[in-house]
Amino acid sequence: MREQFEVRDYDGAGRIGELQVPRADRTVETPALLPVVNPHVQTVPPKTLETTFGADILITNSYVLHGSADLREPVLKQGIHELLDFSGAIMTDSGSFQLAEYGKIDVDTEEILAFQREIGSDIGTPVDIPTPPDVSREQAAEEQARTQERLELAETVDTGEMLVSAPIQGSTHLDLREQAAREAYGTDLDLFPIGAVVPLMNEYRFADLVDVVAAAKRGLGENAPVHLFGAGHPMMFALAAAVGCDLFDSAAYALYARDGRYLTVRGTEHLEDLDYFPCECPVCREHTPAELESAGKTERHRLLAEHNLSVSFGEMRRIRQAIRRGNLFELVETRARGHPAVLDGYRTLLDYADQLEETDPVSKDAFFYLSEDSARRPAVNRHHDRLERLDVPDELWLTTGSTGDDGWRLVPPFGPVPPALSDVYPLTAELPDRLDEAAYRAAVDGVSVLAEANPDTSMTVAHDGWPETALAELPERVTVRPLGGHREE
Amino acid sequence: MREQFEVRDYDGAGRIGELQVPRADRTVETPALLPVVNPHVQTVPPKTLETTFGADILITNSYVLHGSADLREPVLKQGIHELLDFSGAIMTDSGSFQLAEYGKIDVDTEEILAFQREIGSDIGTPVDIPTPPDVSREQAAEEQARTQERLELAETVDTGEMLVSAPIQGSTHLDLREQAAREAYGTDLDLFPIGAVVPLMNEYRFADLVDVVAAAKRGLGENAPVHLFGAGHPMMFALAAAVGCDLFDSAAYALYARDGRYLTVRGTEHLEDLDYFPCECPVCREHTPAELESAGKTERHRLLAEHNLSVSFGEMRRIRQAIRRGNLFELVETRARGHPAVLDGYRTLLDYADQLEETDPVSKDAFFYLSEDSARRPAVNRHHDRLERLDVPDELWLTTGSTGDDGWRLVPPFGPVPPALSDVYPLTAELPDRLDEAAYRAAVDGVSVLAEANPDTSMTVAHDGWPETALAELPERVTVRPLGGHREE
Numbered sequence: 020m021r022e023q024f025e026v027r028d029y030d031g032a033g034r035i036g037e038l039q040v041p042r043a044d045r046t047v048e049t050p051a052l053l054p055v056v057n058p059h060v061q062t063v064p065p066k067t068l069e070t071t072f073g074a075d076i077l078i079t080n081s082y083v084l085h086g087s088a089d090l091r092e093p094v095l096k097q098g099i100h101e102l103l104d105f106s107g108a109i110m111t112d113s114g115s116f117q118l119a120e121y122g123k124i125d126v127d128t129e130e131i132l133a134f135q136r137e138i139g140s141d142i143g144t145p146v147d148i149p150t151p152p153d154v155s156r157e158q159a160a161e162e163q164a165r166t167q168e169r170l171e172l173a174e175t176v177d178t179g180e181m182l183v184s185a186p187i188q189g190s191t192h193l194d195l196r197e198q199a200a201r202e203a204y205g206t207d208l209d210l211f212p213i214g215a216v217v218p219l220m221n222e223y224r225f226a227d228l229v230d231v232v233a234a235a236k237r238g239l240g241e242n243a244p245v246h247l248f249g250a251g252h253p254m255m256f257a258l259a260a261a262v263g264c265d266l267f268d269s270a271a272y273a274l275y276a277r278d279g280r281y282l283t284v285r286g287t288e289h290l291e292d293l294d295y296f297p298c299e300c301p302v303c304r305e306h307t308p309a310e311l312e313s314a315g316k317t318e319r320h321r322l323l324a325e326h327n328l329s330v331s332f333g334e335m336r337r338i339r340q341a342i343r344r345g346n347l348f349e350l351v352e353t354r355a356r357g358h359p360a361v362l363d364g365y366r367t368l369l370d371y372a373d374q375l376e377e378t379d380p381v382s383k384d385a386f387f388y389l390s391e392d393s394a395r396r397p398a399v400n401r402h403h404d405r406l407e408r409l410d411v412p413d414e415l416w417l418t419t420g421s422t423g424d425d426g427w428r429l430v431p432p433f434g435p436v437p438p439a440l441s442d443v444y445p446l447t448a449e450l451p452d453r454l455d456e457a458a459y460r461a462a463v464d465g466v467s468v469l470a471e472a473n474p475d476t477s478m479t480v481a482h483d484g485w486p487e488t489a490l491a492e493l494p495e496r497v498t499v500r501p502l503g504g505h506r507e508e
Numbered sequence: 509m510r511e512q513f514e515v516r517d518y519d520g521a522g523r524i525g526e527l528q529v530p531r532a533d534r535t536v537e538t539p540a541l542l543p544v545v546n547p548h549v550q551t552v553p554p555k556t557l558e559t560t561f562g563a564d565i566l567i568t569n570s571y572v573l574h575g576s577a578d579l580r581e582p583v584l585k586q587g588i589h590e591l592l593d594f595s596g597a598i599m600t601d602s603g604s605f606q607l608a609e610y611g612k613i614d615v616d617t618e619e620i621l622a623f624q625r626e627i628g629s630d631i632g633t634p635v636d637i638p639t640p641p642d643v644s645r646e647q648a649a650e651e652q653a654r655t656q657e658r659l660e661l662a663e664t665v666d667t668g669e670m671l672v673s674a675p676i677q678g679s680t681h682l683d684l685r686e687q688a689a690r691e692a693y694g695t696d697l698d699l700f701p702i703g704a705v706v707p708l709m710n711e712y713r714f715a716d717l718v719d720v721v722a723a724a725k726r727g728l729g730e731n732a733p734v735h736l737f738g739a740g741h742p743m744m745f746a747l748a749a750a751v752g753c754d755l756f757d758s759a760a761y762a763l764y765a766r767d768g769r770y771l772t773v774r775g776t777e778h779l780e781d782l783d784y785f786p787c788e789c790p791v792c793r794e795h796t797p798a799e800l801e802s803a804g805k806t807e808r809h810r811l812l813a814e815h816n817l818s819v820s821f822g823e824m825r826r827i828r829q830a831i832r833r834g835n836l837f838e839l840v841e842t843r844a845r846g847h848p849a850v851l852d853g854y855r856t857l858l859d860y861a862d863q864l865e866e867t868d869p870v871s872k873d874a875f876f877y878l879s880e881d882s883a884r885r886p887a888v889n890r891h892h893d894r895l896e897r898l899d900v901p902d903e904l905w906l907t908t909g910s911t912g913d914d915g916w917r918l919v920p921p922f923g924p925v926p927p928a929l930s931d932v933y934p935l936t937a938e939l940p941d942r943l944d945e946a947a948y949r950a951a952v953d954g955v956s957v958l959a960e961a962n963p964d965t966s967m968t969v970a971h972d973g974w975p976e977t978a979l980a981e982l983p984e985r986v987t988v989r990p991l992g993g994h995r996e997e
Binding site: 071072073226285292293294295296297298299300301303304329330332333336337339340341343344349352353355356357358359360362363366367387388389390391392449450451452453455488 | 560561562774782783784785786788789790792793818819821822825828830833838841842844846848849851852855856876878880881939941942944977
């Protein structure tokens, strides 16, 4: 089962995958962005999304179509692909969002799935209960149980070739999110949206978002395609991809455009605050902010939406390229310096270094040390784990200088490096000359691991001016010697 | 004098300026990128640079034209603007680069300036001596003296309306760079290229580059437009702009393209390593790397050069926008996470916080705390300086919690914040929830400054779990109290 999703490459928990969408006869490469198309108002026509922006898949709302006086009949007659004029895969949402907004909707899971199938949707969605963040555990548990019932009900509906998504709820209760994910994965449904996280994203609570996604991932199998429902801002795509999200959808490109807001990978700008367009896209190359300000409303909205789409799709390509090259962590580090909230998200991501390490490739192209946070990356963890299992001589000389015949190199943030591993990732890391204390501390941790695993080995650390505060963490039995001008010999 | 350059906005030592180029009847807004145009081989025609990429100014080599069998007569006849078909400002280099490469050229300053004027150059350049990095002090001093002689000779040449640049040499000897700058600024020449730094940039020695530029800046007046000669890679534009460079030139866009190299703000990629184009520009949106690989050589070079130009000009717009909004440091922080060498450059830049503070605006839009390096920004320095001059009560309660009637807030990385400054930049900073130790240490430094300036004030620091290592740096007479669950009262 679950042959419809195959992972091609990993980097941390981020991955490039292929999602087979049989009804559309399409393979969608992930991470993928699904532009949200409002059936009634199309700021950018779906055809343009496909031909200009390269969208393979979009998402629209079947609940709106189901209840639309003017579109219900046309979509039933023509089908959703013809109605929208889009030949790629089309996913349909169920009205859960409206349920969350207005408290009540007038369809149920069986009816909406039947409707979705009838209009030719390629990926359908049951009516789950979107439990907001920060509710009581009782409410979250009760609503999650009801969502699970609906998923199990969805399993019984004849949906033909249409894939069906299985939203994961549980609010900000991490154990519930994990349980919800495990139960959803236990159905035969196909795709796993992480639901009701829009409030977290709107409030820039990216640390909480990472916690929630990481919890859901623990409950899912590796072959589960994960959709971050409502994840619309390119500033957090890389972070979300690194924790293992495969599908994103963006209504932001259009909603923000109508509000004069301009997306960047470092946050949101208001058009009126821009004197220059900080972007390479055709809109930004061919126009100035002043020109857009003075353009007609429709034109301005369209151009802003096109920019917002360019940067969103551009970031997806950057993420895919980073995963392929094995430098997704470096990309997330860069993004973490766009906004303090993304930094919180990144620092939280690194709390899950063990979890990320499970799928992190042993070998990549290069490790760039880019801040004190780099010292907490999974590759550092893995090296420390490996140190526990290495054979060491009775006397070991660990040095930042020349190793001689039987010494080992000492490399921040990894620590001791046996000669055999010297030319192997991540020990070929590119380091700044000006290291922070975190790098030395992590290296000292590595020495401590090695010392603990080899209580009979006599160890000397020979260093070129490492900070005393880091060296102070070494086990007492490790001898410390300054090198060079400070050599004590 | 020196009315041709006017600074409009500062951010740190970075600035937006207007350079009047009278002979071209143009005002060039800075920071500006001058694409290097090879008179013989034009990967992208100058007309396209102007109309598609918005280039206001370019640079070409008058020495090549002077010695060219086929172009010397045409350029003398038509003038450089018509020869290149470019209506913006044109700067001409003198052959100093060839002097550095081949040890000898066959023109002198008087002859080349006369030729530059004759062909209609808008900004000319004397023949300076480009002293490479790391040479002996003697050599650097002797060659700098000869460069200065040539600048003084250039002063005597009748160059009409043509602006004339005054290159600053001195190798990696910072006192010589400063002296060279002071002497160059003492002439009546117009524009100040920092010369012979290409080897530093080629070797990613961005820390040394910052040292060199900062030294030159100390010798120049604020109204001196500074050109970073040969600064071609967008990964370091923001860093160089932050230390006060106004003009950049890029041969890289074309040279790299011919070598299959693809520029990004986070470094260089080789076309063959790209599976996806990590960029929003028209070339990257309309093509895949595989398509470019299989295109004809000329087409591939042109498209790569166009991408390289897009990202270079895009980064210039980002830098200008950042200066205007007062978040250039934030942009440099982001760039520092693209490559460890840029991180070294940024950490070195912060060594000059006092120097940068001289022109840094007191008020800006927002301060984003983005890494432990943020704790060393000029705004933190300035607040600490300000603390020395504040009136404080006899008993002062500094707290991370509620201040009550007469307490002061305690805000990392700034330290004590008197109520009157609470809503004032930078004390409205956006901080991550997960602060690093550097933020607390800087705040503790602030408390220490205040305690030292007010030896008779009794101070209490009430904190919510600050790290012991930071608190340990407080003067002994400051009382420390944990807040909340740990309250000792």
